Amino acid sequence: MLLELDPDQEVLREATARYLTDRVPTETIRRLRNDASGFEADYWRAGAELGWTSLLVSEENGGGSISGAGLVDLTVAAHEFGLRAAPGPLVPTNVVAAALSAVGGAAHEAVLAGLLEGTAIASWCYGEPAPNDRLGTVELTCRVEGDEIVLDGVKRPVESAGVAQFLLVTGRSEAGLTQVLVPTDTPGLTVEPLRTVDLTRRFATVRFDGVRVPASALVGELGGAAEQVERQLQLALVILCAESVGSMQAAFDMTVQWAFERYSFGRPLASYQELKHRFADMKSWLEAAHAISDTAASAVDAESPDAPELVSAAKAFIGEYGTELLQDCVQIHGGIGVTFEHDLHLFLRRVVLDRALYGTPAEHRQRIAGVVEHLKERA
Amino acid sequence: MSTGDIEDVETFRQRARDWIRGNLAPLPAGSGIGVMRAGESDEAELAAVARQREIQRMFYDAGFAGIAFPREYGGQGLTADHQKAFSEEISGYEYPADIQAPTFSPCAAVLLDFGTEEQKRQHIPAILKGEELWMQFLSEPSAGSDVAAALTSAVRDGDDWILNGSKIWTTGAWWSDWGLVLARTNWDVPKHRGLTVFILPIHQPGIEVHRIEMLNGNKEFCQEFLTDVRVPDTDRIGEVDDGWTVGTRWMFHERMLHNSPLVTIPADGARGTIRATHLVEIARDAGRLEDPLARDLIGEGRMLDLVTHALQGRLSRGLRSGRMPDQSAAIGRLFTGVTAARTTTLSFNLAGGASAAWTDDDGATAECGNDFLLRQVSCIGGGTTEMARNVVSERVLGMPREPAKDRGVAFRDVPRGASNRG
Ligand SMILES: Cc1cc2nc3c(=O)[nH]c(=O)nc-3n(C[C@H](O)[C@H](O)[C@H](O)COP(=O)(O)OP(=O)(O)OC[C@H]3O[C@@H](n4cnc5c(N)ncnc54)[C@H](O)[C@@H]3O)c2cc1C
Numbered sequence: 001m002l003l004e005l006d007p008d009q010e011v012l013r014e015a016t017a018r019y020l021t022d023r024v025p026t027e028t029i030r031r032l033r034n035d036a037s038g039f040e041a042d043y044w045r046a047g048a049e050l051g052w053t054s055l056l057v058s059e060e061n062g063g064g065s066i067s068g069a070g071l072v073d074l075t076v077a078a079h080e081f082g083l084r085a086a087p088g089p090l091v092p093t094n095v096v097a098a099a100l101s102a103v104g105g106a107a108h109e110a111v112l113a114g115l116l117e118g119t120a121i122a123s124w125c126y127g128e129p130a131p132n133d134r135l136g137t138v139e140l141t142c143r144v145e146g147d148e149i150v151l152d153g154v155k156r157p158v159e160s161a162g163v164a165q166f167l168l169v170t171g172r173s174e175a176g177l178t179q180v181l182v183p184t185d186t187p188g189l190t191v192e193p194l195r196t197v198d199l200t201r202r203f204a205t206v207r208f209d210g211v212r213v214p215a216s217a218l219v220g221e222l223g224g225a226a227e228q229v230e231r232q233l234q235l236a237l238v239i240l241c242a243e244s245v246g247s248m249q250a251a252f253d254m255t256v257q258w259a260f261e262r263y264s265f266g267r268p269l270a271s272y273q274e275l276k277h278r279f280a281d282m283k284s285w286l287e288a289a290h291a292i293s294d295t296a297a298s299a300v301d302a303e304s305p306d307a308p309e310l311v312s313a314a315k316a317f318i319g320e321y322g323t324e325l326l327q328d329c330v331q332i333h334g335g336i337g338v339t340f341e342h343d344l345h346l347f348l349r350r351v352v353l354d355r356a357l358y359g360t361p362a363e364h365r366q367r368i369a370g371v372v373e374h375l376k377e378r379a
Numbered sequence: 380m381s382t383g384d385i386e387d388v389e390t391f392r393q394r395a396r397d398w399i400r401g402n403l404a405p406l407p408a409g410s411g412i413g414v415m416r417a418g419e420s421d422e423a424e425l426a427a428v429a430r431q432r433e434i435q436r437m438f439y440d441a442g443f444a445g446i447a448f449p450r451e452y453g454g455q456g457l458t459a460d461h462q463k464a465f466s467e468e469i470s471g472y473e474y475p476a477d478i479q480a481p482t483f484s485p486c487a488a489v490l491l492d493f494g495t496e497e498q499k500r501q502h503i504p505a506i507l508k509g510e511e512l513w514m515q516f517l518s519e520p521s522a523g524s525d526v527a528a529a530l531t532s533a534v535r536d537g538d539d540w541i542l543n544g545s546k547i548w549t550t551g552a553w554w555s556d557w558g559l560v561l562a563r564t565n566w567d568v569p570k571h572r573g574l575t576v577f578i579l580p581i582h583q584p585g586i587e588v589h590r591i592e593m594l595n596g597n598k599e600f601c602q603e604f605l606t607d608v609r610v611p612d613t614d615r616i617g618e619v620d621d622g623w624t625v626g627t628r629w630m631f632h633e634r635m636l637h638n639s640p641l642v643t644i645p646a647d648g649a650r651g652t653i654r655a656t657h658l659v660e661i662a663r664d665a666g667r668l669e670d671p672l673a674r675d676l677i678g679e680g681r682m683l684d685l686v687t688h689a690l691q692g693r694l695s696r697g698l699r700s701g702r703m704p705d706q707s708a709a710i711g712r713l714f715t716g717v718t719a720a721r722t723t724t725l726s727f728n729l730a731g732g733a734s735a736a737w738t739d740d741d742g743a744t745a746e747c748g749n750d751f752l753l754r755q756v757s758c759i760g761g762g763t764t765e766m767a768r769n770v771v772s773e774r775v776l777g778m779p780r781e782p783a784k785d786r787g788v789a790f791r792d793v794p795r796g797a798s799n800r801g
Contacts, residue, residue, distance in 0.1 A: 003693065003700070003703075004696075004702070259778070267779075268779065270778040271778065273781060276773070276776075279772050279776055280776075281768065283771050283772075283776065284690075284710050284717075288686050288689070294693070312678075313686060316679075316682045317682055317686050362675055364678070365674070365675050365679050365682060366678055367678070368682055369681070372659060372677060372680075373668070375656050375659075
């Protein structure tokens with residue numbers, strides 16, 4: 001997280017922190033593991049009132065940033081989510097809200113209003129199952145038939161598909177990448193839950209078998225969605241990274257405290273150089289993770305030319321080093337670190353989940369290679 | 380346009396850009412890459428140093444020397460942001476790479492912090508004109524990490540001090556002018572309380588400079604033998620026996636090198652690092668640019684570049700605003716050391732078979748093997764990464780300090796190993 005928040009960002013941070021501490025303490029998170037949606041509807045509605053869903057939406061559409069950089073503001077909330085492994089569809093709702101605000105036009109105003117109020121949930125159908133599961137592969141088809149669009153294909157993993165009323169579906173028409181907004185009760189659409197590592201985030205496979213929607217379901221131009229899809233990907237990555245850094249911070253702080261309190265051979269763990277040096281390494285990864293996460297957030301917010309590279313660097317670094325840091329925290333906890341009773345796994349789960357979503361570290365390193373290859377020409 | 384006394388950063392940047400393009404040569408491809416690669420010859424090395432002094436003088440004459448140094452000592456009295464703009468603009472052009480560290484930081488930085496008015500007036504302008512190149516005489520054959528265990532002694536003799544002992548691992552002392560020296564002035568108190576800092580000209584009768592060959596044939600490393608070297612008390616920095624106060628700041632400046640407003644380090648990477656764009660060259664020349672395994676390594680290298688840059692920015696902001704303790708500079712030192720070593724491994728892996736045996740026609744893959752042999756210098760020079768880990772865990776995270784046999788003991792009674800007898 002940023003070293004210095006402006007006063008209004010601090011208000012959002014503080015309100016989010018207080019609300020999450022109150023509403024979803026760790027015992028609640030443990031209990032929610034048996035809940036089908038992983039969060040309660042009124043929890044999300046009240047969160048929306050705090051601003052969780054409006055920061056990427058333009059003022060004309062009823063949203064607005066706090067500092068002028070809405071995405072940076074949203075990372076402040078996402079970091080608090082990470083610090084508490086909090087439930088709720090933070091990434092998908094915001095990505096869909098941002099898309100509808102940017103290119104949805106009048107047709108989707110009502111849905112957007114519902115997302116802003118927290119009364120509606122939407123999710124983004126982007127990734128696909130193997131063998132189409134490499135980042136950026138889209139094989140779902142959007143066929144134009146008269147004034148209807150027919151969707152065929154499979155998407156997974158789709159977050160919160162079970163509770164969402166609307167899905168923003170990225171598919172391919174003859175003209176190119178295309179996006180449509182599909183109500184989840186449309187015939188031909190089926191949602192099959194997946195099992196997952198996280199206690200409160202839910203994922204599903206969504207099948208589209210000849211799903212028909214009117215042309216008005218289009219979000220943006222038919223065949224003209226490539227840029228918008230890249231934008232959505234970048235937004236998702238920034239939110240995920242900010243959240244992961246929060247979870248890294250929580251696990252690190254918890255483990256430092258443990259190292260002072262836990263004794264072996266008559267001295268605290270924190271007095272062993274072997275462990276001190278690992279804490280130093282972890283501290284360097286943690287600060288680096290904060291730094292690249294914040295740098296990527298401002299670049300994506302400002303749509304600067306180096307945004308694609310920075311956001312992939314953030315995802316690759318935080319994915320790789322975040323999970324290393326968490327596993328090291330488990331190791332330094334010893335046996336208690338692998339129990340359900342201890343809180344550490346809540347953060348481990350979140351960092352592991354976020355690492356796997358929207359491209360693995362290796363896929364993002366490949367993306368970066370594609371950029372760096374042409375750096376010379378750009379300069 | 381300038382506002383008040385201080386030229387605004389963008390106007391300054393434009394002026395710097397015009398001047399750089401009009402007066403400096405673009406760097407040939409591949410310069411500054413590799414890990415302390417051996418030069419062609421001493422003559423070539425001396426010519427390169429002479430050119431750097433000349434460029435520094437050109438900076439001075441054009442009003443670009445010591446951008447964030449105070450005006451009264453010949454600097455420009457501008458801000459860290461001006462220096463940053465200059466460092467960005469000079470990227471891709473020749474610049475005095477070898478005299479940034481240690482001349483400007485830590486040496487000039489320590490002079491600014493602790494020097495007397497006369498010392499500053501004598502040396503800072505000379506440094507800014509490229510007339511004085513400085514070395515840090517810190518490490519000794521007996522102690523590098525435990526730098527406060529220095530055995531080089533200084534004994535008072537009237538208005539002078541007499542220095543005896545040996546310093547080592549100075550990079551480029553044979554072509555440098557002045558040394559900043561940590562010496563022992565009191566053996567009857569614990570080690571930190573018996574040190575004093577002095578300055579001295581390197582080339583004088585009592586100092587013998589020996590060159591040390593590194594494993595790749597580079598001969599920049601030096602060892603100095605000091606025999607009855609007479610230093611006037613006016614060349615003492617800080618108080619007698621209070622050298623550790625100076626030393627602490629000295630090492631802070633050393634760790635902060637990449638964030639220092641006193642040095643010019645081009646935005647695309649410090650000397651001695653292999654930049655990610657160069658990884659692309661290596662992969663291309665190895666015929667592996669389309670290989671997904673190679674692209675993974677290139678992506679990792681660039682990721683580490685970008686993350687390091689972001690981390691340095693965060694640390695400078697944190698240190699400047701006081702939100703992070705001074706000792707947090709060690710986080711950057713640790714991360715950059717480990718990262719530079721990893722980047723050297725990446726280039727070694729990308730070079731394939733040419734990393735073991737090559738010809739000069741192999742392009743960017745040549746010499747990657749030698750670079751790899753010297754991989755660890757980024758984790759040793761400037762204080763080791765282990766010492767940085769000690770600082771981060773003990774001073775930043777507050778963990779218990781390592782047990783030590785030298786605390787509260789007169790330095791002359793501290794146990795020493797077979798290789799530490801000096
Ligand atoms: C490229 C380069 C340039 C240099 N330039 C200069 C220069 O200009 N001026 C100068 O004065 N020096 C210079 N040095 C010297 C450098 O600062 C020292 O080599 C370094 O501080 C280590 O000291 P040492 O070599 O005596 O190793 P030692 O201190 O003997 O250390 C040996 C090993 O033990 C580890 N170790 C030691 N103490 C501890 C501890 N308490 N806890 C854990 N691990 C420990 C070290 O990390 C290291 O791995 C340079 C070195 C290099 C490589």
